Amino acid sequence: MNTQNSNIYSVSSLNRAAKSLLETGLGVVWLSGEISNLTIAVSGHWYFTLKDHSASVKCAMFKGNNRRAGFIPKHGQQVLVRGKLSLYEARGDYQLIAESMQPEGDGLLKQQFDQLKCQLAAEGLFSEQYKKPLPQIIKRIGIITSSTGAALHDILSVLKRRDPRLQVIIYPSQVQGAGSAESVASQIQLANARNECDLLIVGRGGGSLEDLWCFNEAVVAHAIFNSQLPIISAVGHEIDVTISDFVADVRAATPSAAAELVSQNKAFVSTQLETLLTRLKAAMNSNLQRTQHQQALLTQQLLKQDPKHKLQQQTLIADELSLRLQHAMNAILNRKQQRENYLQASLMQHSPEQTINLELQKQSQLLARLKNGMQNKLKESEVDLQNCISQLNTVSPLATLARGYAIVKDEKGKVTTDASLLSAGDVVDVRLDKGTFKAKVI
Incomplete structure (x- = not known):
């Protein structure tokens, strides 16, 4: 009797036990279906039914989670929901507690993205130990992208502006649609086989998740990982993240940012060259100074032991006497020159040429005064004429x-x-x- 009584549940305890089984039995599930009976409560919670062609399940998505959805679902919309099963004890209804929701197209892609990301991470493709550093000196860059896309134009424009010395090799590739992943992977392999570049930029311009999907394919990820050339991933806009960004040695936010990243090496090379040139000049100057010092010491020793030293001393004495004689002769010549200048000045004082020059100066001054007087008189006449005109205008009917x-x-x-x-x-x-x-x- 007691054994039988131990299997008797109250309704509340039964619902509580069923809730516990539902919440722990399946864990997190992904559910695809069509939205119906959507109700947005005053509290901000969403209550809706998710159905397919033959069944339906009630769902709830609380305010804290639906804020992250990024959209408000509509009746009849096909969505992909991630959540946990639970049971509403008051009515005994089981329901799905949604944690995230996405439109089904993007949601499936996002799910595939997360699955591949986890798989490749487990294989070690994202490990930092396999990342190759960019070369410090870059002479030639390979670009793997569409030959007609905006990304190629942006990269070439930035390189031309920042570092036109860099050589560029373009490996045209399909970057969207069927076969695009294989196209990108084959061009990466081709660039490695030809081994004519210092590094590769792999990417394209912005687009939807579906547009960028070839860079989320395993074949591209393995091609990037197996590349012997360093690879910069430059896919989409800054907010776009692809599998190739995680595998590549360096991730650039945009194609233009990738071009700026590699062209920064121009400043590094210039700085390095300046440093080496400075060190070379310093070494050469130091070596030259040591050589000159040694030469001076040897020359001094040679002078002390050379029999020509006395002869040079006598030559110096002779040179000194010669300079003294030259100075004395120059002094005599200067006195004679001063005497000649004095006599010439006296002659000029009595010369009629000076008197003529003075008279010419007086004549020029008088002529200037005459011109000034005529100009002043002309200005006075102009002022009188203006006054007359003003008076005439005052009484003119035209002034009225x-x-x-x-x-x-x-x-x-x-x-x-x-x-x-x-x-x-x-x-x-x-x-x-x-x-x-x-x-x-x-």
Whole structure:
């Protein structure tokens, strides 16, 4: 009797036990289906049904998880959901507690991406110990991408601007669609076989996950891993991440960033060359100084032992006497020259040429004063003329027009000063300060 009673459950305990079995039995599952009966609660939680052609299951996705979905699902939308099975004890309904949701197309690709990523990581393709460093001196770069894509244009533009000395070899490849992964892998193998580059840039411009999918294929990952040439992965935009980024020796955010990365070696080479040149100059100067010092010592010893040394001393004495004689002769010549200059100056003081020059200077000064006087007189006359013009303008009828008045003439050309003399319909000529026009009396 007691044994039988031990198998009796209450409804609550049964639902609790069933919930525990559901939550621990299957673990995390992926579920593909169509959204229906979507309800967005005030709390922010999503409640919906996921169905296929013959069955359905109730689902709940709490606010903290659905914020990361990046979209709001719609009725009838096909999605891929990851979550855990559970049971709502109050009603005994089992349901899926969704942790993530993606549109089915991208979701399947993302799932395949995660599976391949885990597989390749387990094989060691992402290990840092296999990463090859970029060469410090780069002379030739290989580019594996579409020959008509924007990525190639961006890379070539950056290299031309930053380091035009770099040589570029293009290995054109298909980077999207069926067969693109095999095309990229074969070009990597070809570049390694030809071994004519210092490194390879493998990539393409931005696009959807499906557009970039060839760089998430195992064949490309193994080709990059087995490459003897260092490889820079430059796929899509900065936010795009592919399997090739993890396998490659270096990952660049964009194709342009890859070009900037390799062209930075120009500064390194220039700095290295400057350093080596400085060291070479210092070594040469040091060697030259040591040689000169040794030569000076040997020369001094030779002079002390050379029989010509006394002769050189006598030569120095003779040179000194010669210089003293030369200085004395120069002093006599200077005195004679000074005397000659003095006599020439005295002669110039009594020369009529100086008097003529003085008179010419006086004449030039008088001529300048005459010109200045004439110019001043002319300016005074111009000022008087302007004053006259100003006074004439003051009393001119044209000045009155300039202040906003007008002259009205009737059809006969007679100036009209009385408006009562005009009748409705008369046409008059009106003259203003600038221009004339006809007016009709209303």
